Amino acid sequence: AQSVTQLGSHVSVSEGALVLLRCNYSSSVPPYLFWYVQYPNQGLQLLLKYTSAATLVKGINGFEAEFKKSETSFHLTKPSAHMSDAAEYFCAVSFYNNNDMRFGAGTRLTVKP
Amino acid sequence: ETGVTQTPRHLVMGMTNKKSLKCEQHLGHNAMYWYKQSAKKPLELMFVYNFKEQTENNSVPSRFSPECPNSSHLFLHLHTLQPEDSALYLCASSQGTSGGAGTDTQYFGPGTRLTVL
Numbered sequence A: 001a002q003s004v005t006q007l008g009s010h011v012s013v014s015e016g017a018l019v020l021l022r023c024n025y026s027s028s029v030p031p032y033l034f035w036y037v038q039y040p041n042q043g044l045q046l047l048l049k050y051t052s053a054a055t056l057v058k059g060i061n062g063f064e065a066e067f068k069k070s071e072t073s074f075h076l077t078k079p080s081a082h083m084s085d086a087a088e089y090f091c092a093v094s095f096y097n098n099n100d101m102r103f104g105a106g107t108r109l110t111v112k113p
Numbered sequence B: 001e002t003g004v005t006q007t008p009r010h011l012v013m014g015m016t017n018k019k020s021l022k023c024e025q026h027l028g029h030n031a032m033y034w035y036k037q038s039a040k041k042p043l044e045l046m047f048v049y050n051f052k053e054q055t056e057n058n059s060v061p062s063r064f065s066p067e068c069p070n071s072s073h074l075f076l077h078l079h080t081l082q083p084e085d086s087a088l089y090l091c092a093s094s095q096g097t098s099g100g101a102g103t104d105t106q107y108f109g110p111g112t113r114l115t116v117l
Helices: none
Strands: A003-007 A010-014 A019-026 A032-038 A044-050 A056-058 A064-068 A073-078 A087-095 A098-103 A107-112 B004-007 B010-013 B018-025 B031-037 B044-050 B053-057 B064-070 B073-079 B087-094 B112-116
Touching: A003 A087, A003 A098, A010 A019, A019 A032, A019 A087, A019 A107, A032 A064, A032 A073, A044 A056, A044 A064, A044 A073, A073 A087, A098 B044, A098 B053, B004 B087, B010 B018, B018 B031, B018 B087, B031 B073, B044 B064, B044 B073
Parallel strands: A010 A107, B010 B112
Antiparallel strands: A003 A019, A019 A073, A032 A044, A032 A087, A056 A064, A064 A073, A087 A098, A087 A107, B004 B018, B018 B073, B031 B044, B031 B087, B044 B053, B064 B073, B087 B112
8 A cells, every 4th residue: 555654753943944845655556745834724736746757857036846656755945944943744655546645754844933 | 725734733632522623725626635643653544535535545444534525625534532542633735637547646734633542
C-alpha cells in the first residue's frame, strides 16, 4: 500500500538558514506527491505538487522539492528560512485514479530569530 | 464567502449527544472529503464523495455518518461518540474527475475542533 514517512517530527532552524524537510514514499506504481503547510488554527494549504512532469518542483513562498525515484524521496527545501515559515508541513501521496490521498505524520518547523 | 468553510469551528459534546458538522465549498468542485486530524498522528481520510457518490469509507465507525446532498455541501453527523473521537475534523474539496483524480489539489477548510466529554 502507498504511504509516506516524514523523518523528524520537529525541525528547528535559525532565520536565514536552509530549511530541509524530509519525505520518503513507498509505492509500487508511479506516485503523485504533494507538500501541504498548516498554520495554527487553519486548514492545510498546498505548497507544491509533483505529477510526473519536471522532477524539480517549485512552489509558493520560495519552497521547492525534488522527486528522486532512486531514493524514493521528495524532500522539501527553502534556501533561507523566514519567521513566517513556522508551521506544520505535511507530505502526501496519491495515484492516478484514486482520490485516496495518504498523508505523513507532519513536521513542525520552528524558526529562531 | 470563498474557498471551503466549516461550521462550527469549535464543538463540545457529551457522549450521548447528536450533533452535525457542516462543510461548504464555493469553488465549483465535484469531490469532497472528511479527514480526522489527531495529535501526533497522520491525517486520516474518513470519507470521499465524488459527484455526490460516496467512493471511499476507510473503516470509519458507524457513529460517524456522512451526508452529501449536493456537490457544494457535506455534512458529518455524529452520535454516541467516544472521548477518543476528540480531534480536529477537516473538510476538503477538489475538482474531481472520472479519471486522474489523484493529481487533484485538495483545498481544505479551517476545521472543526471537536471535544467529546
